[in-house]
Amino acid sequence: MKPEAIRSIVQDEILRKVTKPARYLGSEVNAIHKDWDQAKVKVALAFPDSYEVGMSHLGLKILYHLLNLDEKTVAERVFAPWPDMEEELRKREIPLFSLESYRPLTHFDLVGFTLQYELSFPTILNMLDLAEIPLRAEDRGAEDPLVVAGGPVAFNPEPVAPFFDLIVIGEAEELLPQVIEEYKRYKEEGGSDRLGLLKRLAKNEGIYVPAFYHPTYKEDGSLAGWERSGDVPFPVRKKVIKDLESSFYPTNFIVPYLDVVHDRGMVEVFRGCTRGCRFCQAGMIYRPVRERSIQTLTDLALAIIDATGYDELSLVSLSTGDYSGLAKLVDELLPELSKRGVALSLPSLRIDSFAVELAKKIQTVRKTGLTFAPEAGTQRLRDVINKNVTEEDLFKAAEAAFSAGWHSIKLYFMIGLPTETLEDVEGIYHLAKKVAELGLKIKAEKGIAKQINVTASVSSFVPKAHTPFQWARQDTREELRQKQRHLAQLFRREKYLSLKYHDVQVSFIEAVLSRGDRRVAKALEEAWRRGAKLDGWSEFFSIERWEEAFEATGVDPYFYANRARPFEETFPWEIIDSGIKKDYLLKEWQLGLAGKTSDDCRGGCDGCGVCPALKVSNRLKHR
Amino acid sequence: MAELRLRAQYTKLGDLRFTSHLDLTRVIERAVRRAQLPIAYSEGFHPKPKIAYGPALALGITSRVELADFQLARPTEAAVFQQKLNAVLPQGCQITKVAPVPENEPALTTLIDRAAYRITVDPEVVPSASTLSKAVQDILEQETVIVQREKKGRRRRVDIRPYLIDLVVSQTGEGKVQVDALLQIGSAGATNPKEVLGLFGLELAQPGVAVERTGLYTCANNHLVELI
Structure with a gap:
């Protein structure tokens, strides 16, 4: 279908009928519209969720502007249409199209999906289907785009491996331009030898071409290993940027018409985290820590405000409180931003009174809630997970927060962590209650009438690939439900406490998809055929569809989610080398089981192996 | 002559017709900041630019006659205001006329x-x-x-x-x-x-x-x- 035809049907017949039509316009301020015919390579950057979620994602913004720097490359965006829009498109047989030029995805050379969250997998299949691209890589030919994946969830690529021609592992700023250069060469050579292109690509660090690796299984159902076709690397090692300071960062962010989830300018302060929380996948796979300097960050922040007009700027990273120059950065930024009527926000602060001091300084504007993440209810369990935060830290921070005028505090916890006992679960309640009592005391002293509220937000632990907890089993759904019920009973009578918890069914599917091997792909495809899509949205998720899909395809979900894995087992994600040694993860797992903590590697190397393996090091700018 | 309070007539055409009134106010506020115009801010904990809009236009309807009043922190010439803002506003939302607001004029929505x-x-x-x-x-x-x-x-x-x-x-x-x-x-x-x-x-x-x-x-x- 011609882009003009799509545009006229969509704009004249459809957009006034669907919810939030501004999702589908592509004409936002700073959107890039390039001359299609001048480009050698056309890339569709696909985000398998709604526009509002996708447009909040920093990685997409970085790649969009980076790829469009190259004159010979066109990069355009595409998001999952909301079901009302999907219905209108399917009714009229309009294929999924890019926002900028309204071109069907089949007109692109590459279609790249970011894998941020396992439950978005069915949405990827739905988008491929809407785009009329064959779902499985083996069914695609020279006429079809290369379908590419990347992002953190790609660190266990196996459950989605059959659907992708190639998967990039690590930092895509380094990887995608390489792929594009190879693609240009391929086109210059006639653009017909797709297999040759994939073979060439597979030799690059950080590129996984699933078709060249064939998993084999043992009799007990566990993975034996992979047979390889041809001379391809094993395992596939992640690619990293050595120095973030000199790497590309955009300032002319697209400014959505709609109020998206994170509707603000964002500056990435650093990448990586060295705290070593044993449950945290991001803390492992994004190592090492690489900071930008105060000067660079200030320049970027102001350039972003000038280019976008946003009224809020956020300093983002995995743990912004850990930035080595944070106090100075905030002091330099604040006056410049307030001159422009712009507020500063710092998400993901750690628990300490320094954080509250900072929050006090920057939140001259809004006294919304403060959030802390103790993650577990007792010191014993916090030691197991290596969350190096004490009850005292939390109370000090809470005290500072209440004294500074906050009245609502949110605490993040997990249930189902390894070695958890009933006492640990109850610890969540006791901790929240103590924080609330502290608040009441301070309010009484100060004579403030405002109601105190402490919310415990409790999620269910999913043991993630490439973490020390990868050997752990997930609690069964019944175990998790019991813990939730127990908590609900404790919280019920408390006036100043609220409890929020997640659907155990969603956490269960997340575990299957994040711990699965390539055999899980057929269950995933079946779940999509039965209607699964946008499963991150509770209104669309249905456990029945998944149960039926497992049944129909003979995939045993408990084998993946609820089975403790023996030390000698080969994991599906061992096809990927994150740079961290398995020995290190095992040592951390055993330390955890023994309730012993480890230090942040800023204070001394813990021997995880990333720096020597990837020839990198932590780069702190201001210490 | 430079003024502290300006009324602008603007369009809501093309793609902008698919945005809500609230979306459009954000488009304009951000454009004012990009244009680095000296807009006045409200007092209080969450300062907002002082822009008062005319009656909301329902999503799907186009217009060439929308109105908004801008309170400025420094006197600004109407022509400069219009030119700077139009340079950064998206296609479809363009200012067609700017005039000083009469003294003691009530809000547009009242008028x-x-x-x-x-x-x-x-x-x-x-x-x-x-x-x-x-x-x-x-x-x-x-x-x-x-x-x-x-x-x-x-x-x-x-x-x-x-x-x-x-x-x-x-x-x-x-x-x-x-x-x-x-x-x-x-x-x-x-x-x-x-x-x-x-x-x-x-x-x-x-x-x-x-x-x-x-x-x-x-x-x-x-x-x-x-x-x-």
């Missing part, structure tokens, strides 16, 4: 009590003007015109006849049928194009039906007065 709309209908939807002319004549001859309104799940019957100030049907050169509707809006009672279309059995979201706001006025002694 404005008349809005004109042009409804254009393709021949595939309504083949000739005469069908609509007849309908319009019938409507205007009635003493009451009852419509159903729903608010928070509760249905209410409202007589919109007093708010239908004028309806004029014509035929364009391209064979389309046009209805020029002058409606009362504001706090003293209002109707809107959606309800007017409903009287003809038409819908705002229907292909072949286009609606544009063509005027915003205040009514004084039975005369329509322009606000810019």
